[in-house]
Amino acid sequence: xxxxxxxxxxxxxxxxxxxxxxxxxxxxxxxxxxxxxxxxxxxxxxxxxxxxxxxxxxxxxxxxxxxxxxxxxxxxxxxxxxxxxxxxxxxxxxxxxxxxxxxxxxxxxxxxxxxxxxxxxxxxxxxxxxxxxxxxxxxxxxxxxxxxxxxxxxxxxxxxxxxxxxxxxxxxxxxxxxxxxxxxxxxxxxxxxxxxxxxxxxxxxxxxxxxxxxxxxxxxxxxxxxxxxxxxxxxxxxxxxxxxxxxxxxxxxxxxxxxxxxxxxxxxxxxxxxxxxxxxxxxxxxxxxxxxxxxxxxxxxxxxxxxxxxxxxxxxxxxxxx
Amino acid sequence: xxxxxxxxxxxxxxxxxxxxxxxxxxxxxxxxxxxxxxxxxxxxxxxxxxxxxxxxxxxxxxxxxxxxxxxxxxxxxxxxxxxxxxxxxxxxxxxxxxxxxxxxxxxxxxxxxxxxxxxxxxxxxxxxxxxxxxxxxxxxxxxxxxxxxxxxxxxxxxxxxxxxxxxxxxxxxxxxxxxxxxxxxxxxxxxxxxxxxxxxxxxxxxxxxxxxxxxxxxxxxxxxxxxxxxxxxxxxxxxxxxxxxxxxxxxxxxxxxxxxxxxxxxxxxxxxxxxxxxxxxxxxxxxxxx
Numbered sequence: 109x110x111x112x113x114x115x116x117x118x119x120x121x122x123x124x125x126x127x128x129x130x131x132x133x134x135x136x137x138x139x140x141x142x143x144x145x146x147x148x149x150x151x152x153x154x155x156x157x158x159x160x161x162x163x164x165x166x167x168x169x170x171x172x173x174x175x176x177x178x179x180x181x182x183x184x185x186x187x188x189x190x191x192x193x194x195x196x197x198x199x200x201x202x203x204x205x206x207x208x209x210x211x212x213x214x215x216x217x218x219x220x221x222x223x224x225x226x227x228x229x230x231x232x233x234x235x236x237x238x239x240x241x242x243x244x245x246x247x248x249x250x251x252x253x254x255x256x257x258x259x260x261x262x263x264x265x266x267x268x269x270x271x272x273x274x275x276x277x278x279x280x281x282x283x284x285x286x287x288x289x290x291x292x293x294x295x296x297x298x299x300x301x302x303x304x305x306x307x308x309x310x311x312x313x314x315x316x317x318x319x320x321x322x323x324x325x326x327x328x329x330x331x332x333x334x335x336x337x338x339x340x341x342x343x344x345x346x347x348x349x350x351x352x353x354x355x356x357x358x359x360x361x362x363x364x365x366x367x368x369x370x371x372x373x374x375x376x377x378x379x380x381x382x383x384x385x386x387x388x389x390x391x392x393x394x395x396x397x398x399x400x401x402x403x404x405x406x407x408x409x410x411x412x413x414x415x416x417x418x419x420x421x422x423x424x425x426x427x428x429x430x
Numbered sequence: 431x432x433x434x435x436x437x438x439x440x441x442x443x444x445x446x447x448x449x450x451x452x453x454x455x456x457x458x459x460x461x462x463x464x465x466x467x468x469x470x471x472x473x474x475x476x477x478x479x480x481x482x483x484x485x486x487x488x489x490x491x492x493x494x495x496x497x498x499x500x501x502x503x504x505x506x507x508x509x510x511x512x513x514x515x516x517x518x519x520x521x522x523x524x525x526x527x528x529x530x531x532x533x534x535x536x537x538x539x540x541x542x543x544x545x546x547x548x549x550x551x552x553x554x555x556x557x558x559x560x561x562x563x564x565x566x567x568x569x570x571x572x573x574x575x576x577x578x579x580x581x582x583x584x585x586x587x588x589x590x591x592x593x594x595x596x597x598x599x600x601x602x603x604x605x606x607x608x609x610x611x612x613x614x615x616x617x618x619x620x621x622x623x624x625x626x627x628x629x630x631x632x633x634x635x636x637x638x639x640x641x642x643x644x645x646x647x648x649x650x651x652x653x654x655x656x657x658x659x660x661x662x663x664x665x666x667x668x669x670x671x672x673x674x675x676x677x678x679x680x681x682x683x684x685x686x687x688x689x690x691x692x693x694x695x696x697x698x699x700x701x702x703x704x705x706x707x708x709x710x711x712x713x714x715x716x717x718x719x720x
Contacts, residue, residue, distance in 0.1 A: 132481040340453045355585075377592065379606065
């Protein structure tokens with residue numbers, strides 16, 4: 109059991125891969141944005157890689173242990189201290205009942221993950237414990253954690269002093285410039301060649317008007333093919349309008365002239381085109397970037413993106429622990 | 431247009447979009463819904479979920495179980511088996527939704543938009559009437575409420591219906607707001623492109639708005655009988671009929687919904703046949719209006 113002293117900035121319980129299976133009812137998957145760091149935190153404390161843990165964004169929470177437990181922190185460095193003593197990330201740590209874990213702002217990266225042996229034991233809603241904060245469902249009473257709440261933890265046996273091998277950890281950039289993999293489609297044929305080249309050669313800036321539903325990007329104008337102009341009226345009048353269709357997770361959704369990367373709490377359908385899609389393997393980069401930082405997109409094939417996701421999943425395992 | 435061959439496009443490493451055509455047409459949605467049923471029935475290996483939309487379907491798959499190429503071939507086979515049957519029938523409930531047309535809350539949202547964002551914006555009911563060649567807002571109300579709506583998909587937000595008119599004489603088109611509205615009240619009914627939707631919660635929006643229902647379509651508290659199984663009211667392949675109500679009736683229904691005592695009129699046993707729908711449409715003068 110963990111008591112919330114300070115909630116941090118929209119800290120929420122997430123599990124992986126989240127609330128899958130209800131896209132046709134309009135439910136996003138939710139889940140941790142940086143699923144690489146998240147899964148490693150769980151592996152450190154002996155949980156299944158997808159067990160429910162905490163996602164801390166930009167400013168972490170302060171939590172008090174109500175009983176002894178083993179926990180691990182991964183992802184962004186939020187300068188965590190246990191009863192005032194700095195604790196390392198990427199390592200399992202034993203806490204005693206009554207001790208307080210204090211996290212502050214993210215020095216490197218944007219999202220830190222806390223796993224606790226046994227995993228959080230909040231109510232399962234539509235197959236998952238993940239929080240969809242804006243939608244008011246999952247997690248703790250549908251929302252991010254609040255001061256005064258006690259987060260339920262299932263019984264678990266963790267071992268302290270286990271570390272993730274440095275070679276198995278994601279490496280966060282320090283110059284604010286991320287190279288992000290992208291696959292063409294589904295609607296790349298709506299963008300003309302000049303527009304496609306412009307997309308791939310631009311360093312797109314992550315806007316502060318971003319949240320767990322969408323990452324807005326700032327950059328140049330888009331140009332279109334004939335298909336965007338000659339279409340039946342039910343598509344809508346803007347070149348970027350299409351007959352309402354389903355949006356894949358990671359889609360670069362073109363809202364008029366503003367590209368929005370649809371992330372974990374995404375609206376899963378609507379009337380704009382998706383010329384590109386960010387694949388699973390690049391989501392940790394999205395999760396660890398801050399507004400003002402830039403994305404340079406690198407086009408990869410579907411098969412290469414799948415292979416990279418497989419490589420990351422293989423790393424989220426016992427073999428990465430030393 | 432209905433494409434001779436469905437088009438497959440990847441959406442990253444684990445999604446695939448199938449386009450059956452590029453228009454609002456019940457036949458296209460039947461293909462998407464039919465494929466969804468076939469996938470569930472045959473339990474296609476590696477397919478996680480499918481979200482049918484108006485004229486397309488989004489498929490989530492596990493690339494560790496099935497590759498993109500194999501999945502396309504498998505889906506093509508299923509699509510052909512669905513298309514080759516002489517008729518497709520889908521279960522369809524009919525739900526009567528009370529709606530107050532030309533309601534004061536839409537007027538307020540439009541006023542706010544005109545004042546703060548775009549002073550040149552023509553009021554939504556007048557604008558939609560004009561560009562569709564109707565006499566006035568009153569005729570827009572007659573035409574919009576004169577048909578059953580087909581719930582082609584839920585999306586954007588949990589339980590939000592994307593609907594199309596089943597009666598071709600009630601087809602309307604409208605561009606979306608540009609830039610979008612910052613505020614729309616829960617239950618507001620509007621349209622964009624050729625689709626009609628109901629706003630599940632307060633929020634921004636892009637549809638042209640001209641009516642509001644007092645009945646929730648999304649309720650995490652699941653107060654009404656109709657929400658017994660899920661926090662959302664409507665399901666894909668439902669039909670919705672808007673029933674015009676006065677301000678007094680609106681207020682009374684709103685109260686009953688808050689108390690949890692309102693009973694929605696839902697007809698639960700019907701089936702929609704594509705063959706019979708086509709036969710009916712062929713008897714109509716499609717340029718007629720109500």
